[in-house]
Amino acid sequence: MRRRRRFLRGGSPYPPRKGALPRAAQWVRRPTAQGLAAAVVLLGAGAALLAAGAATGARGEAPKPQPAKVKTQAKPGGPEVVARPEPLRDLGRRHKVRLVYFVPKDRRPADRWAEKIPVLMTFVNDLYARDLRAKGYPAAGMDFEFQDGRPLVHLVAGKDAAAEYSGEPNFEPQRQWRRILPEVEAALGRAAENLYVVFAETYADGPAKFEWPGGMALGARFSASGGVGMFSAWILRDEFCATTVEGQLRLLADDTPISGRTALHRLKPDSPRFEFIEDGFGAVAHELGHAFGLPHDRRADDVEIMGNGFRHLRNNYLATPGPKAGFMADTARMLRWSRFLADDVDLADAQPPVARITHPAKLKVGATTILLGGEITDDNALGAIQFFSPRHDWVLGGMDLAGREVRLSHVVVVPPLEKGPLELVISIIDRGGNIGIVRAKMEVE
Numbered sequence: 001m002r003r004r005r006r007f008l009r010g011g012s013p014y015p016p017r018k019g020a021l022p023r024a025a026q027w028v029r030r031p032t033a034q035g036l037a038a039a040v041v042l043l044g045a046g047a048a049l050l051a052a053g054a055a056t057g058a059r060g061e062a063p064k065p066q067p068a069k070v071k072t073q074a075k076p077g078g079p080e081v082v083a084r085p086e087p088l089r090d091l092g093r094r095h096k097v098r099l100v101y102f103v104p105k106d107r108r109p110a111d112r113w114a115e116k117i118p119v120l121m122t123f124v125n126d127l128y129a130r131d132l133r134a135k136g137y138p139a140a141g142m143d144f145e146f147q148d149g150r151p152l153v154h155l156v157a158g159k160d161a162a163a164e165y166s167g168e169p170n171f172e173p174q175r176q177w178r179r180i181l182p183e184v185e186a187a188l189g190r191a192a193e194n195l196y197v198v199f200a201e202t203y204a205d206g207p208a209k210f211e212w213p214g215g216m217a218l219g220a221r222f223s224a225s226g227g228v229g230m231f232s233a234w235i236l237r238d239e240f241c242a243t244t245v246e247g248q249l250r251l252l253a254d255d256t257p258i259s260g261r262t263a264l265h266r267l268k269p270d271s272p273r274f275e276f277i278e279d280g281f282g283a284v285a286h287e288l289g290h291a292f293g294l295p296h297d298r299r300a301d302d303v304e305i306m307g308n309g310f311r312h313l314r315n316n317y318l319a320t321p322g323p324k325a326g327f328m329a330d331t332a333r334m335l336r337w338s339r340f341l342a343d344d345v346d347l348a349d350a351q352p353p354v355a356r357i358t359h360p361a362k363l364k365v366g367a368t369t370i371l372l373g374g375e376i377t378d379d380n381a382l383g384a385i386q387f388f389s390p391r392h393d394w395v396l397g398g399m400d401l402a403g404r405e406v407r408l409s410h411v412v413v414v415p416p417l418e419k420g421p422l423e424l425v426i427s428i429i430d431r432g433g434n435i436g437i438v439r440a441k442m443e444v445e
C-alpha cells in the first residue's frame, strides 16, 4: 500500500467541487517495485479559452468500408470469439456521447479515421452496456450522434502545430488538455453541456519508454450533462485499429511483436499487438469513466475498469485465459444513474443531493472501521452513494439509496489505517444523474 501511495501526485482523481475547475485524472502505469502506480494530475487553474479560428465542426467523410488487411500471427483456429460487441445504435436520447478527432494544423488525419473511431467506441460502449446489464440494470449503453446512418465523428482542426499542444520535446499531458479542450469547446460547445471523447493527433515519432512520445490519457466530469475523456490518437494507427468489428477482433487475437514499441501493460519491449489495443481501447473506457464521475478503484485491480482491469479487455471477447474487464458493484451502481447510460434517468432533476455527514475527527492507527452518520436529501429521488479513499485509490463501499431523505448510519471498512491525514470522498448520485460530493477529513494518530 505504502509503495503505491508514493506515486500519487496532485490529489484525488475525483470530480471537482462546485465552482472549481474540473480536474483531469490521468492514468499512467509506471514501472515500480510493484510494477504499477497511479499518476494523478491536478490541472492548474486558469485554462483560458483560446479563440479557435481554425477550429471547425466539420464532419468526417466516411469512405466505403473495406475488409481490414491484417498480417496475423494468430494460429489457425486460434483464439475463438466468445462475444461480439453490439453495434452502436441511435437511441434518440438527449444526452449523447460526442466523438471528436482533433488534428493539429501540421498533421494529417489517420487513414479512415471516420470508420476506426466508431469501431473503437463499439468496444468501449459494449464494455459498459454488457457489464451493467449483467448486473441487472436496465442500462442500454451510450447513445451517439448519427449522420446518414453512421456514427458521427467531428473533425476539429487545431489552429496550432502538434508541438504547441504536446509541448514537444517536453511532453506534458495536462498542457494538451488545457490547449485542446478550449478549441473543442469553441467548435462544438461547452464541456459542461457535452460529453466528449477526444482523440488527439498530437503524439510524436521517436523513442518512448512506452507507446509513443506525447501520448496521454485524461478524463474529468464537468457536470451531470458533460465531461471529457481524451486519448492519444496513436491508437488509430492501422496496426491497432480496424475499420470493422470483425477486423478488430482479428487484431485483438494477434500477438505479433510491434518492433521498437512497448505497451504500458507489461512494459516488455516489442510488445505484442493486442497489448497496445487493450491499453488504448481500455484507456478510453477508463477515461470515459472519469468523465462519468468515477474515481479509481484499485481493490480488484486486474478486473475493475477504473483500476487496471481495462488492460485485459480481450478476454471479454476472445477465448483467451485471464481476467475479464468490468466494474465492481460499487462503481456500477453510480453508473446506473448516468444520463449517458440509462433511459430512465429524470432529466427534469437539476439539483444534486445535499448531505450533512458526521464522522470522527480522529482515528486510531490500525483502525479498520469508520462510522459515518448524518442525513442525505434530494429534491426528487436519491440513487446511490459511494465512499472513496484517495489515499488508498480505492472505493471503500457504497449502497443504493431511495426516496428523498435517508438517515445515514454506516460503517465503512478500511484497510488497517496508517498515521496521517485521511480523507473520504463521499459521492451521492440522484436519479437525475446529479452528483453531490462531501469530503470528510480525519486524522489518524
Ligand SMILES: [Zn+2]
Residues within 6 Å of the ligand: 013, 025, 026, 027, 286, 290, 296
Ligand atoms: Zn484514471
